[in-house]
Amino acid sequence: MxxxxxxxxxxxxxxxxxxxxxxxxxxxxxxxxxxxxxxxxxxxxxxxxxxxxxxxxxxxxxxxxxxxxxKRTVYRGRDVYRRTxxxxxxxxxxxxxxxxxxxxxxxxxxxxxxxxxxxxxxxxxxxxxxxxxxxxxxxxxxxxxxxxxxxxxxxxxxxxxxxxxxxxxxxRTSNAYVIVDIAEDAGDPLPLERVFHYEHPAVGFRNVLFVPFAGHWRVDLQCHPDDNPDDFGSEAGVRDWLVKVMPAKYADRVTWVSTYVFRxxxxxxxxxxxxxxxxxxxxxxxxxxxxxxxxxxxxxxxxxxxxxxxxxxxxxxxxxxxxxxxxxxxxxxxxxxxxxxxxxxxxxxLQAASPGRKLIRRSAAVLAPVVPRLGKWLDTAPFGPTLDAPDRFGMQY
Ligand SMILES: Cc1cc2nc3c(=O)[nH]c(=O)nc-3n(C[C@H](O)[C@H](O)[C@H](O)COP(=O)(O)OP(=O)(O)OC[C@H]3O[C@@H](n4cnc5c(N)ncnc54)[C@H](O)[C@@H]3O)c2cc1C
Missing domain, CATH: 3.50.50.60 (FAD/NAD(P)-binding domain)
Structure with a gap:
């Protein structure tokens, strides 16, 4: 091995x-x-x-x-899906x-x-x-x-x-992602929710994902294709956008920052x-x-x-x-x-590179209150299709 x-x-x-x-x-x-x-x-x-x-x-x-x-999904600041x-x-x-x-x-x-x-x-x-x-x-x-x-x-x-x-x-992906780990404040924690924000208005309509994990939060910011990732992944850059999407105290609780172009x-x-x-x-x-x-x-x-x-x-x-x-x-x-x-x-x-894809996402967000399965689609699509049946070795992934 x-x-x-x-x-x-x-x-x-x-x-x-x-x-x-x-x-x-x-x-x-x-x-x-x-x-x-x-x-x-x-x-x-x-x-x-x-x-x-x-x-x-x-x-x-x-x-x-x-x-x-x-699980919660928010589109331009408005809740479109929530399930507990x-x-x-x-x-x-x-x-x-x-x-x-x-x-x-x-x-x-x-x-x-x-x-x-x-x-x-x-x-x-x-x-x-x-x-x-x-x-x-x-x-x-x-x-x-x-x-x-x-x-x-x-x-x-x-x-x-x-x-x-x-x-x-x-x-490789064309745009960069900034991934930040933040220690939770055990005395005054946020609600335990996985929240996906499409086009968060506070950060220039970039997508932001919040995932709680033991003792921490993972926050992913999706840069626009023409962004300079250093503007968002440097210490000052992280502080600048983080306080717009989380209570300000979390800017002092960052434990890890990494910028990726995924392969x-x-x-x-x-x-x-x-x-x-x-x-x-x-x-x-x-x-x-x-x-x-x-x-x-x-x-x-x-x-x-x-x-x-x-x-x-x-x-x-x-x-x-x-x-x-x-x-x-x-x-x-x-x-x-x-x-x-x-x-x-x-x-x-996530990238919705063409105007058509962006329009589909926007239409789903508008219709989600009356067609709940569109809200569910907006919630699951950022993570890809659901699992296949196991293969003959009994493996799903
Ligand atoms: C930001 C981020 C988030 C992720 N989130 C998830 C997630 O939520 N769920 C998920 O399933 N996956 C996730 N992944 C992927 C996951 O981290 C990797 O798939 C995982 O680390 C791969 O493990 P590995 O053991 O194959 O490789 P590694 O973790 O890279 O381990 C390789 C080991 O080999 C050693 N090694 C390297 N070269 C040599 C050498 N020449 N000789 C001897 N030893 C050597 C290294 O020191 C290391 O110990 C994420 C990845 C990133 C970057």
Whole structure:
């Protein structure tokens, strides 16, 4: 296993669940603290997959997360949709849970330690080569490791993927997004609502999304295509627009700011010529975060890869072994293609680049009070189409 991000840790747990030994090779130090919240939204299907890998893990993540039960959509300052669900029960997996990615990683790391996963920290993989019998990994300090199989979960710049001649391919968004994490004021919190503002009048009719997660708020501002993102993502820039959309005290509670132009890219293949490496997570795909398909589909990649390797190790013929790995890789390319299509649909809706698309959104907002399903459409469309039925590996993302 290469990479101790959330996907690599999940893959390590999934390998241990098959009863096999696994070693994670990670460039960072064991005590590193990774910046920012990044993936804050885990869907129930993902909690379920994690629970199947290690019983109790999904519920433990949910206990550390926050379940907001109100969704609200506002168009140019006017409410067009609001729905409140009953609060989740503490003893069953909720529809979703929201927590910082660093907390998810800490819980997964603890689970790995208990499951007997071995770690090699501060070992940056600089090259990988595969042959008929396995894989060799070269480390920056000159060490080399060999393995029968490798799951490459070393993130979007994956050295393993690139060494094997596989590359990410896909477009970038034309406009930038500024993403801000803000610590909640526990003594005087805001209502727990996910709120999407279309064309917020206080910030030059830019879209703004508010998502609560454990102890925090995530606020996304969508820049116009001709904006200079630095004007909105610098310390002064954030302060300037934030106080127009939240109570002023939150400008002093910012914990992380990041500006993104999102890439919608998928690896040319999820396995190498010798079928000894499988890609998982951002090594295989990067998506814009609307719809939360990145980590959620990375967890699915991890489980499918671990199970495929377990099956391949039991195959009696080379032809069967190749087929098992090929099958898993093809299934995850298909899933990534579905996920990218869904997040591209979300982006098209958010950007509304043509006057026609803007007019459709505006008409839906005008009619929403009398045609409630148009309000519902405005509420869900920024996150892309709803889930497909599970594939034959039982994965929805
Ligand atoms: C702003 C933002 C919001 C997001 N929100 C969501 C969300 O709500 N839900 C969701 O599902 N997804 C979300 N995502 C996506 C999610 O953060 C990623 O999908 C997730 O981090 C991918 O995990 P990973 O383990 O594949 O990669 P990473 O988290 O990048 O981990 C890769 C690991 O590999 C290590 N590594 C890298 N190179 C090497 C090397 N050469 N040798 C050894 N180790 C190496 C790194 O140190 C790291 O530990 C969001 C992303 C962003 C940017």
């Amino acid at each position: 290469v990479g101790a991000g959330p996907v690599g840790l999940t893959a390590a747990l999934a390998v241990r669940a098959t009863g096999r030994p696994v070693t994670v090779i990670e460039a960072g130090a064991a005590d590193r603290v990774r910046p920012g919240s990044r993936a804050i939204f885990l869907h129930r299907v993902t909690l379920n997959v994690l629970d199947r890998i290690r019983p109790g893990l999904g519920l433990e993540l949910a206990r550390h997360g926050l379940g907001w039960s109100t 669900y009953p609060p989740p029960r503490a003893d069953v997996l909720p529809a979703a849970t929201s927590l910082p990615q660093v907390v998810t990683e800490r819980i997964l790391l603890d689970a790995c330690t208990h499951a007997g996963v071995d770690f090699i920290w501060e070992a940056e993989v600089t090259g990988a080569s595969s042959g008929a019998d396995g894989v060799r990994l070269d480390i920056a300090d000159g060490r080399q490791f060999t393995a029968s199989y490798v799951i490459a979960a070393d993130g979007s710049r994956s050295a393993v993927r690139e060494s094997l001649g596989l590359h990410l391919e896909g477009p 919608q890219a998928i690896a040319t293949a999820f396995t190498d010529a010798n079928r000894r490496v499988l890609l998982a997570g951002e090594a295989g795909h990067v998506f814009a975060p609307f719809g939360a398909r990145g980590l959620n589909s990375g967890v699915a990649d991890a489980r499918v890869a671990a199970r495929a390797i377990n099956s391949a190790l039991r195959c009696e013929t080379e032809a069967k072994r190749l087929a098992v790995i090929d099958d898993a890789a093809a299934a995850r390319v298909a899933a990534a293609t579905r996920n990218r299509a869904a997040s591209s649909a979300a982006l098209r809706h």
